[in-house]
Amino acid sequence: MPIQYEGIVTEHRAVRESVGVFDISHMGELVVSGEESEAALNRLLTNDLALLEDGEGQYTLMLNEEGGVIDDLIVYRTAPDRFFLVVNASKIEEDVAWIKKHLPAGVSLEDQSEIFGALAVQGPDAVTLWERLESRKPLPPKNGIVEYEGGLILCRTGYTGEDGFELFSPANPIGDWFDRLVSGGAKPCGLGARDTLRLEKGFPLNGSDLDDKHTPLEAGLGFFVKLEKDPAFIGAEVLVRQKEEGLNERLVAIAMTGKAPPPRHGYEVRDEEGEKLLGELTSGSLSPGLGLGIGMAYLPVAQTKIGTPLCIMVRDRSFPAHVVKKPFV
Template sequence: MAELSRTPLFPEYEKSGAKTVDFGGWEMPVQFTGIKKEHEATRTAAGLFDVSHMGEILVEGEDAERFLQKLLTNDVSKLTPKRAQYTMMCYPDGGTVDDLIVYQLAEQKYMLVVNAANRGKDHDWLQQHKMDGVAVRDVSDQYVQLAVQGPKAETILQKMTDADLSSIRFFRFEMDVPFSDVNGTAIVARTGYTGEDGFEIYIEPEAGIQLWRRLLDEGASDGLQPVGLGARDTLRFEANLALYGQELSAEITPIEAGLGFAVKTEKEADFIGKEVLRNQKENGPPRKLVGIEMIDKGIPRTSYKVYAEEEEIGSVTTGTQSPTLKKNIGLALIRANYATQGEEVFVQVRKRLLKAKVVPTPFYKRS
């Protein structure tokens, strides 16, 4: 067996007694005190996440924007320094290489934050299509990435810096942000993966443990808790935020996954997969990702088959009992002609077909 990778924060997991699992080749905490407790803390106060396993790829050079316009589905020309954008890379058939966030650090200088398990594949894909006047470098080892998410996130983080965090709007970021009693400075972005307000912080690895400890100390009185991958998944699921390998994959297009807002087929650049995605946008995709809520008693788990009139029409991509809503719900990729709200479908749970209905998403929106 290959040895699992560990982030610089791993000693803090061991010290706290967190339960760890293999996640895309990384030994990561699935929970610290319990998934439901960590989920609730993020929804009501704040959660602290180590997401240092994510990859960072630097793209720069005189033709960096033109290069990224060819590789990414969103319109990179709309970015200016200190702005970020959610986007995808696609194959010629419209399937998804990865979903990611692109940060414009300066003119013709961008940082792509990619999924951990796709880091090598994404870097290879970019290198394969690289043009003259562009440099592509994997700089993941230069960063620890922490996320502070929840309604008290700004209050907690503001205690530790003189930078005005309230001035950072959604999908904007500041660079060279200092924190008291923490070495170096950080990129602080108002982004996240929970459906709550919050920040993602990129800082040099040597300062990662300092920042983690300081955040837990400063945030204790406001209810900040460390959060593992278990609650990260239930939080993002309730907010209908895609997980690569489940809602997106080489076989699932962004249009099928309901992410057409990040696919700008009207932009002039002829990006990879554009024609297929334009056709799906204009004429509708063959399948659609929908929310389902169980009517019969049962939980719709990932990969469970979905039926209508005894005919298989798709499968569940993610499902669980929602900690916030206390309902058994799921996301399912099904044939488009069944993807209307209120449509009755059946989920195969073991040997039984249990009744469910198509419902709106996201399941949860912060007030």
């Protein structure tokens, strides 16, 4: 996927106002199957698979023994003993190795990333566009998954905060699907818009906002962590302890207070006076929707209250910013 086709702002607006299509063929697709697959996966994932029926999916995280994030992913139950996992491209190998290491005999993992291409079709007009193109292949309900002949899979999920769906199919016809969706009115969108769209909604990006040093609780993803699960998932003990003792750091949403250069990944976050270093931005961009610089950073809990004044350092100059509520829009 290119950074942009026509321009990030134009593509971003198309997704917020009508419909855009992203080629997300780089994403990883894994299939875990076997009689004990639910129990085995539930030991590896923070959310609870017992909440899923056939055809339903959930956002979840896979942690290391220290409670740090290996990957965040969507897991769908396609049958009581078969699960479809959509994982981050940069983590496919690590995920596969980790899962394999922990699967009992009788449960198998198949990496189908090379087989599948994928598109994300996102925006308020995504569903009507699909209904116009393929009225005989209805979309599943929110977070759902449905499989059709020829290996076509449709999931009602996305990474933009808009309604829409993700289409998986053997890599060959993906280009044809892309062209048909564009002919039908979807604007081709690149990585740049994918990033601004997810950041405005406060969705974390693994490798930037999530990493193996921070837990999902610190990342503000407690909703997707089921500590009461029994048996517990790998990393749970660390999270339980964090919950008892309180967090040191939390991932917060930050907005620039006025006209400023766009904040970017890696910029220093300091206190109001611009003196004390508090952290650094894990993500940052100009928000096309707000016309304002926005970002996220792990900060000491004392500095995470909404409204807390901060400074962002840009090329050795400090610009005022403050903690805001997620999502940004």
